[in-house]
Amino acid sequence: MSTGFAIEDLGENALLLRFGNTLDPDLNARVHALAGELGHDRPGWLLDIVPAFATLALCIDLEALAGESEPLEAVRRWLAARAAGEIRSPKEAPGRHHVIPVRYGGSDGPDLEAVARHAGIDTDEVIRRHTEATYRVAMLGFAAGFPYLIGMDRQLAMPRRATPRTDVTAGSVGIGGAQTGIYPRRGPGGWQIIGRTGVDLFDAARDPPALLGPGDTVSFISDTAKTEPPR
C-alpha cells in the first residue's frame, strides 16, 4: 500500500488530503482509518471531516483560528503530521456491520433483468452474487445518507442508465458502474435498480441520522417477505 499523500486547498476554508485518484479499496480503507484518528481528538476549529473514495476533506472554522497569522498553514501542518504518522491498520478501521434485507426484481427492481443480461447470467445468479459480497461504505454523498458501496462482484458492474429516472422509489438498491448503493429518499437517479429495502437509511430526527456511517460494512440478504414501503 502506498503511504504517500498530498494536501491541497479546497477553497479558502477547507483542505483536501489526497491518497490517490482511483477507486481503490486499500486507499479507501486508509481514508477511513485516518478519518477515525482525526475524529478522536477533534479540535474545535474542525467543522467537518468528509471522507471520499481516495480523499478526505477538512472543513475549517477560520474564525476559531483567528489568532493564527496563517490559519490554513497551521491546519496543513497539523494534518500532515497525522497523515504521516502511524495509522492503525485499515483492517482495524472503526465501523459497524449492517445486514440489509432487499426484495430483488419485479416492480422493486425494474433493472434486475437488464443487469443479468449485461452480465450474461440469470437473475438468481445476480442476486446470489449481490448478496454474497461484503461491501464497504466508501462514502456517503450525492444525497443525505446515500452510501457508495464498494466491493461488488466485478461481473455485476454496469454503466448508469443513459437517461436517469426522474422518480426512483425510496429504498431502491442500484448498481452504478462498479458500485452499488441505496437511495434513501425518493428522487431522480441514474443507477440500475435491482431491488428495494424497507430499511430507513436517513432520518434527521434520529441520532445518528444516517443508518450507515462512512467506513462501515454492509451485506444484503434476499428478503422474500412482503416489506412495508419506507417512509
Next chain:
Amino acid sequence: MSIGILAAGLQTTIQDRGRPGYRHLGVGSAGALDPFSSMIANRLVGNADGEAVIEICLTGPTLQLARAARIALCGAQIEATADGREVPGWRRVDLEEGSVLKLGACRRGARAYLAVAGGFDLAPVLGSRSTDLRAGFGGLDGRALAAGDVLAIKAGHHRALNRFEIDRRWIDPAPDLDFNQPAVVRVLAGHDALREPQQLFAGEWQVGAASNRQGLRLQGPCLALADAGERVSEPVMPGTLQLPPDGNPILLLADAQTHGGYPRIAHAIATDLPRLAQLRPGESLRLLPCTRAMAQHLHNDQRQRLARMAIAIDQAPALNELR
C-alpha cells in the same frame, strides 16, 4: 405571536447560518445564500446572528401579522408594502397587529431576507433551522413555505408598538453588495487545470435559467481541461466551480451537494458569495484570479465592516425613544 402565509412567492424558505458538521453523512450546509444581508436583517431587529430569517427568491410572499412586530428587509431591492404603505429595505420597520405585508418582485438582485424580532419558533434539525430542500428536512417541514402556513414567532427583546413606523436610519450595504453588471467575483485556483487557463478570466459569464440554491449554471466560452481523464467523486464545497463534460461551469452555492465527480476548476471566495446569491438568470459576471492571502484579507475586511454596522445599529437610539 405568529405570521400567516397568505401567498407563498416563488421559493420562500426558512434559513439561518447553515448546518455544518454533517457533510460526512451527505448532508450539505444549506443556510442563507447571502449571509451578509441576512445577518444585517437580524441585527436590525435585535436578533442574534444565528436566528432564522425568511429567504425570498425573485418574487416574495404575502404575510399577515397576528400581532404588532418589528421587521427588517435586506438583500435584493424588493417591492414591499404593508397595507398599501411602502416598506423600505435595510432599516427597522414596526408594523401593526393584523398588517398584511405584501412582498412583490425583486427589482434588483435575486434574494431578499425578512427578519422578524424574536425569530421563528422552529425546532432546529441537526443543529440548524435552515431548510434543506434536497434532503427534505429543516425549516418548516423541509420545504418551501406555502399559502396557509403559520409561523410562530418567539418573544423578542423588543415589544413593538402597535403602529406603522419606519426608522429614519438605514444601512448602506456597499461595497459588500451592489447590483452592478457585470458582477465581479474573485476565485482561487482549483485542483483541475484548464487547457487555456486565461479563458476563465477573459470574458463575461451569463447566469443560466436552471440556476438554483444548489448552484449557478454559467454560460460563456466552452472550457476544456488540460487533463480530461476519468475522475472519482471528491468532496466539494459552496463556492466550488465545477466543470461538467458539456464545458459549462457550475458555481456551487449553499445547497451544494457534499461530493462531486466533475473536475473542480476554481473556488469563489467567501466574501463574494453574497454577490453571487443576488445574481438573476440572464445577468452577467466576470471572474478574477485571487490568492488565498488576498481572500483572507478581503474576508477580514468584510467581517470588520459587519462588526462596525452591528455597533452602529446597537448604539442607535431605539425607534420609540426618538420622539
